[in-house]
Amino acid sequence: MEYTEDSTVEQIAKEYLGGLKSGLSYCGADKVADARENAEFVKISGSTQYRNGAHGKDF
Template identity: 45%
Template sequence: MGAVGAMEAGSKDRYGQAGAAKDKLVPEGVEGRVPCKGRLANIVHQLTGGVRSGLGYCGCRDLAELRRKARFIRISGAGLRESHVHDIVMAADDSGYGHNG
């Protein structure tokens, strides 16, 4: 982690800034907290459901088959936005999708 707080706590030498004063550090990250999203079992359920869905999109029965068949395809930022929900007003966001616009 390259946030200022982490660098002050001792990691600045890892980023080539061992002798730098606090106001001269060039951070490569931020510090923050993520609100609790609930019980781990619920999060794991969402995660495994997403993996199963992805396996289906790829025509794979398991992770081993996915490793053999997988291909990464680079898309543009515009393509990413287009692949998300757009041009509708969602009545409720209960999908766990987490898209912000």
């Protein structure tokens, strides 16, 4: 989603919440506190980040 001056806080919050829920599912967690316990950090290459990074986002 691209944000414009017409974007509502609700639209933006829903998108971020969707990303958070997705991230929690990768950790096998239902809550952020559980994700902190289950998360593993993995070093990846720049090309992997580009290919598998946030969908629809340009960094």
